[in-house]
Amino acid sequence: MSNLVTVPHNGTIANKTKNNFTNLSHWFDDMLNRDIPSVFNHLDYEMPKVNIKENAEAFTVELAVPGFDKKDFKLDLDHKVLSISAEIKEETENKEENYSRKEFGYASFKRTFTLPDSVDDEAINASYKDGVLSILLPKKEEAKQKPVRSIKIT
Template identity: 35%
Template sequence: MALIRWEPFREIDSLQREMNRLFDTLTPTADGRTNGVAFIPAAEMQETPEAIHLKLEVPGLEAKDLDVQVTAEAVAISGERRSETKTDENGMVRSEFRYGKFQRVIPLPGRVQNNQVQAEYKDGILQLRLPKAEEEKNRVVKVNLG
């Protein structure tokens, strides 16, 4: 039978990593409390030579609940989620409410023409087409190798 040396500080370090991982997933709610997980919409960005395409997943919202603001360097999306589910089974009523504001600012990899943004909202997916500014399309950067 082999003896294994116990190192308590290694156990504490492992516990600290696990706690850090847990708290990295928690973000403050709209009113500043941290006892819940705030809604942060998932985003996907794709860049083409002509435009930047941005997709955001905002299920359960209507277009009127979203506020999208575009500057030359960033996109800010905010809104308020309000949902209620109510079931009535065998005389028992169960009701659940979920409310909360969210905001996400996404920096863009290049300048865009913010007055020509095209948006589409369908089935909980917000799609933005952000045409690049002319100086970004034609920009060539010389790299000095010496």
């Protein structure tokens, strides 16, 4: 008996019981993934995605972290290890004549990166705009890529 799952041409996995009913885990996943109205939907996310770019002058680290404010972030550098963390807490209360509803949410993350020796750790700076945290890691002068030069043969 095979435990392989059939993968249709559209790329989704069809995991059905022998009675052609979706199994309980898929039903449960479907229930959790429905659009339930909440003021905290922006808090429901995974670890932020990171882009790291390098050019001749510097490295740039970009994190996609919408829903945060600049004050929510904490950046630390300890022995060439850059730690980026953030925390956000929200609470709302809605009181009406016959009922009261109180909701709260919490989100946090922490990412760490070991910096190469070529980074000038005294010149690191960061900015936050449009949901993207950008950290500029300038290279030390001796680590910057030198332009190509021609050498004359004598």
